[in-house]
Every structure is written in C-alpha cells, then in structure tokens.
Amino acid sequence: MRFSRWRAAGNEYLLADRAEPDAPLTPERVRAEVAGADGILEVVAVAGSDAEIVIWNPDGSVAELSGNGTRIAARWLAERVGLDTVTIRSAGRDVPARLLANGEIEQDIGPFEVYEQERIAGLQVVPVRVGNPHAVVAGDPDDLPLIGPLLETHPRFPDRTNVQVVRVEAPGNVTARVWERGVGETQSSGTSAVAVAAATHGEGKVVVTFPGGPLVVVLRAGRATLTGPVERVDVPADDA
8 A cells, every 4th residue: 555645734644545455444554554644545446537535534533524635635636647627536425626727726525504503512603514514613713722622522413523713804814723523633624614614604705724824715505615735745655
C-alpha cells in the first residue's frame, strides 16, 4: 500500500493508494499508520476520472464525508489521470470536482440541511447535515476546547457530531474553529465550512476563515460548492 501526505487548508491527511492484492485498511492499522495526521483517505477503486474513497478518522472510525479529504483525493486523481474534472465518491455521495488554474479545487459538495435551533447543554445550537452531522454555535471561537467535546458526545447526537464555534465578522465573512468527530480540534474542515455558512447565511458566497486558512463556500438553492487549496507535502512511499 502506497501512502502520501497531503495538506488542505491546514488539514493533513495520508492518502492510501491500495494496490491489489493488498487488503483493505482496518481500524487497528489506521491507528498505527495515521502518524499524527487528521485521517487517512483510502482509495478503494479508480475508474477513469472517478474514484471511490473511504475516509478514516485517527481513532479508527469512518467518516461519511470530508470536504478537505475529497478535495485532496480530487487533486490526486486529477494529477494521476491528467484531467481537470474528476468525481470522488465517499459513502455513496458523488462529489464532482474541478482543478482551477491557480491549483485550487472547486467541489460540488451537494445538498445540505439546516434544522431549527435547539438548546443543548445550555447552548444555542443549529444542527446542520452536509452528508455528515454538524452542530454550529454562535460565540467566541476560543471557547471551542470546552464546547467541542461537550457537544460531540452529547446524547442528542447518538452517532457523535462535528462542532463549530463561529463569529460573524461581516456579511459573507465568518471566523470559526472546528472540533471534528473522532479527531478533536483540527485546523479546518470543508464540510464544517459549508455547515457554518449555511447556519449563518443560508444563501450566497461566504468566506469561512479557520486557523488553517480561508475556504470559500457558495450556497444556492440548498446546494453548496466549496473551493480551497490542496498541496502534497511529501512523495508517495511504498508500504513495507
């Protein structure tokens, strides 16, 4: 199995290119291999400009979707097949992606759902679903280390949830920190950017700035596109 390390707006993932007859990853192997990354993207199938991945969290659990993760996989596949437009499938959701002239990737993340605000653990929370669960809290992003673990494992979210604490700086401009389910605090998150934009704006273009840098979200008629950077930070290495 060949591994390479990639970065997307501060998120770092290992990309595992599984070559036959290699066995698929297991939770135990993920925990042994993750090496401080935010997760492992396991490429399980490639057919032309389409690839299917499994997104592993560092604790060995599987995520339904990752905006930064699918963006990394899209850049990897685009370089591999020499095309500007590719599609990444994760947990049954197809994410079309386009390599832009500046090297960034624009993705059609697809539909999202914003639910009514709830009071949970004394906090006003807006639940959002972007193929995976999110809990958005308006407040001081520096409070994330307290709020993140409290909501991630709250009984209201039996499968756990990603958590964002956000501050709207101006229309179309939001600052946020994110606590990812099964990971803890990360430098950014693509689906979290969509959730934050949807919870705070609902429509239009929103720049969501995480500690790892800004991501651009465009919301239109209940669907989201996400644009952000990707870079490879090492070269593939064969697994012994």
